[in-house]
Amino acid sequence: MGKWIESENNLYCSFEFNDFIEAWGFMSKVAILAEKANHHPEWKNVYNRVEIWLSTHDEGNVVTDKDRELAKKISELVD
Amino acid sequence: MGKWIESENNLYCSFEFNDFIEAWGFMSKVAILAEKANHHPEWKNVYNRVEIWLSTHDEGNVVTDKDRELAKKISELVD
Amino acid sequence: MGKWIESENNLYCSFEFNDFIEAWGFMSKVAILAEKANHHPEWKNVYNRVEIWLSTHDEGNVVTDKDRELAKKISELVD
Amino acid sequence: MGKWIESENNLYCSFEFNDFIEAWGFMSKVAILAEKANHHPEWKNVYNRVEIWLSTHDEGNVVTDKDRELAKKISELVD
Secondary structure, rough: OOOOOOOOOOOEEEEOOOOOOHHHHHHHHHHHHHHHOOOEEEEEEOOOOEEEEEEHHHHOOOHHHHHHHHHHHHHHOOO | OOOOEEOOEEEEEEOOOOOOHHHHHHHHHHHHHHHOOOOOOOOHHHHHHEEEEEEEEEHOEEEOOOHHHHHHHHHHHOO | OOEEEEEEOEEEEEEEOOHHHHHHHHHHHHHHHHHHOOOOOOOEEEEOOOEEEEOEHHOOOOOOOHHHHHHHHHHHHHO | OOOOOOOOOOOOOEOOOOOOHHHHHHHHHHHOOOOOOOOOOOEEEEOOEEEEEEEEEEOOOEHHHHHHHHHHHHHHHHH
């Protein structure tokens, strides 16, 4: 868990938890990190699974250090 | 806001808020409703936008009253 | 962490986390458990600390099995 | 709702909502504001009621502009 895949246009990672409540606890922490960094993910949830795509829109939807830093902080939440 | 579109396989609705914090406040309420109903959405968020797809997996990914009831409760949150 | 103290009128526990974000992730899970059980805590947060008091109001503010069950579920979140 | 009382040591406000879910939606927004401002409240919740005390610990638990600014932002969430 927490392995990010970098493509041309985004950093992607899929996270899996025991159930929805655990997934939601994780999302609640990510939400704060995102707003604090003023850098918001595209993310999706179904039950125990959370998928996150990070991309820097201002730079034309490419991956920048802003994405890599947020990705690192998100991964630290689940380590 | 809060107008659901029913297709063969799901109930879909897109919600738009002023900013991420407002979107997140809404999602935090939906999360509780979902777990309480033991019926979890497929949902996606980017900044101020929240998209929700409801479907009953146990019945073969069709729309049932379980979806319509949750949709109604979600819409009441933003009315 | 997660050791509850039972007095005449409530079950009490204090939880400490690394920072506010970790405390908030925990609270976000407790909120769902509480609403799902239709049994709401009296709780307080300052930065990385969360204090919870459980009591059954309908029974005259005494500790009942409803409190003990919710306490158990809350403790499982941090184990 | 949203009327703050300033004493020597803190800014205090009590908020009341329809139910726990509404109170929780509010708290979820306050949590983000607080972490973003790196200024965390002492706050308490029971069911539909949220009480918030703001104080600047670094300055010796007095009320400063940091508290007044966060109070203003919190009040705007419920206006």
